[in-house]
Amino acid sequence: MFATDSGRRARSRISTKSAAKSAPASKPASGKAASRRKPRLRLVPKAAELPLERGGLPPKIARFLATAEIPSPCLVVDVDIVAHNFEELARSLPAARIFYAVKANPADEIVSRLAGLGSAFDTASMGEIDLCLSHGVSPDRLSFGNTIKKERDIAEAYAKGVRMYAFDSAAELDKIARSAPGSKVYCRVLMECEGAEWPLSRKFGCEPDMAADLLVRAKELGLDAYGVSFHVGSQQTDLTQYDKALALSLSLFRTLEARGVNLRMVNMGGGFPSRYRTDVPSIAAYGAAIREALQRHFGDNQPDVIVEPGRGVVGDAGVIQAEVVLVSEKGGDDARRWVYLDAGKFHGLAETMDEAIKYRLLTSKDGGDTSPVVLAGPTCDSADILYEKTDYRLPSSLEAGDKVWILATGAYTTTYSAVAFNGFPPLASVCI
Numbered sequence: 001m002f003a004t005d006s007g008r009r010a011r012s013r014i015s016t017k018s019a020a021k022s023a024p025a026s027k028p029a030s031g032k033a034a035s036r037r038k039p040r041l042r043l044v045p046k047a048a049e050l051p052l053e054r055g056g057l058p059p060k061i062a063r064f065l066a067t068a069e070i071p072s073p074c075l076v077v078d079v080d081i082v083a084h085n086f087e088e089l090a091r092s093l094p095a096a097r098i099f100y101a102v103k104a105n106p107a108d109e110i111v112s113r114l115a116g117l118g119s120a121f122d123t124a125s126m127g128e129i130d131l132c133l134s135h136g137v138s139p140d141r142l143s144f145g146n147t148i149k150k151e152r153d154i155a156e157a158y159a160k161g162v163r164m165y166a167f168d169s170a171a172e173l174d175k176i177a178r179s180a181p182g183s184k185v186y187c188r189v190l191m192e193c194e195g196a197e198w199p200l201s202r203k204f205g206c207e208p209d210m211a212a213d214l215l216v217r218a219k220e221l222g223l224d225a226y227g228v229s230f231h232v233g234s235q236q237t238d239l240t241q242y243d244k245a246l247a248l249s250l251s252l253f254r255t256l257e258a259r260g261v262n263l264r265m266v267n268m269g270g271g272f273p274s275r276y277r278t279d280v281p282s283i284a285a286y287g288a289a290i291r292e293a294l295q296r297h298f299g300d301n302q303p304d305v306i307v308e309p310g311r312g313v314v315g316d317a318g319v320i321q322a323e324v325v326l327v328s329e330k331g332g333d334d335a336r337r338w339v340y341l342d343a344g345k346f347h348g349l350a351e352t353m354d355e356a357i358k359y360r361l362l363t364s365k366d367g368g369d370t371s372p373v374v375l376a377g378p379t380c381d382s383a384d385i386l387y388e389k390t391d392y393r394l395p396s397s398l399e400a401g402d403k404v405w406i407l408a409t410g411a412y413t414t415t416y417s418a419v420a421f422n423g424f425p426p427l428a429s430v431c432i
């Protein structure tokens with residue numbers, strides 16, 4: 001159930017108090033002492049259990065937190081929401097094959113639930129490939145989507161039956177040709193990633209002209225030049241970016257056709273959002289925009305379509321329960337309080353780098369006056385500041401020991417957590 005060693009150790013500390021014995025999560029505790037004993041949990045309305053509404057804790061997570069004792073900090077993931085998000089995306093893009101991006105959250109319960117729903121998996125390493133295989137996923141449902149792979153890992157993946165590989169360079173293509181002969185390959189193309197809150201540009205992909213040359217070479221090397229891939233950037237809320245990328249994909253299909261290579265697949269990566277502080281389009285809106293763009297550009301000759309969602313499937317399904325360690329002031333002109341949590345940049349909140357991802361926060365003191373804060377983690381590294389420039393306000397009465405819930409943290413948190421920086425254990429995680 002717990003995803004880290006410390007979490008596994010802590011598992012024995014989960015209380016089995018019956019729900020009947022404990023106060024309902026939605027019933028506010030009275031008085032300061034009571035609110036310390038049992039933090040108040042703000043719930044979304046029952047009717048909105050699925051899909052998740054903004055503004056509150058997912059009800060199943062709230063019910064769990066009201067009765068279970070867990071280490072702090074700890075990520076709690078509602079796997080039903082993961083399944084719901086997957087199914088909504090599948091309904092919105094019925095012609096696409098969904099390869100869940102394992103890197104977003106590789107918890108066993110998530111991989112196993114998605115495998116049962118028919119998902120395929122985008123993997124970045126042998127670790128992720130072995131994880132999926134251990135859940136009974138057949139290798140024809142795996143792609144080795146990292147463009148930077150050791151040749152011995154390519155050989156091992158091939159030996160285990162994986163037959164689809166990404167590349168964006170001549171040297172990587174040569175490795176695949178040598179160690180995974182005859183496999184399907186697709187070339188990742190550089191994207192600007194404009195509008196994305198977590199851009200994935202520059203490091204991945206090559207210029208379209210180079211992609212065309214490499215795909216011709218792939219065929220010469222005896223590989224199956226299957227198609228092209230792009231990623232419009234993670235947390236991409238500008239839906240026109242998919243249209244741009246599909247226009248580019250079509251032009252590559254045409255160029256390659258003229259050079260004797262028939263591409264058949266477009267891999268659109270991820271970009272599907274979680275709900276952080278600003279509103280985002282619905283998954284249905286993404287589906288409609290992508291379907292229209294595919295129709296506009298490819299008409300009756302639709303390619304095989306792959307999407308690789310990570311954040312959009314697991315992000316909203318998770319909440320980190322953290323605790324205030326210290327509230328202090330610095331003196332001088334800046335009157336803001338510094339609120340130090342037991343979860344920081346090194347406990348899974350790495351995407352607060354440059355304050356890129358702006359999480360929604362709830363606290364056990366919500367409801368009264370608020371004032372501006374600088375929010376930081378507990379470690380001895382001055383980079384461990386979550387938000388200093390972004391306007392965050394927290395209850396003026398907040399003090400050490402109070403609970404803070406960091407919403408929509410199901411994606412890119414456990415895997416980004418340091419293993420022991422400053423002797424703190426990695427972020428614990430539990431799937432419910």
Ligand SMILES: Cc1ncc(COP(=O)(O)O)c(C=O)c1O
Nearest residue numbers: 101234235270271308309310311
């Ligand atoms: C190749 C690839 N596919 C898919 C994803 C998932 O992207 P997202 O979380 O935006 O859905 C990533 C994210 O890093 C990626 O690198």
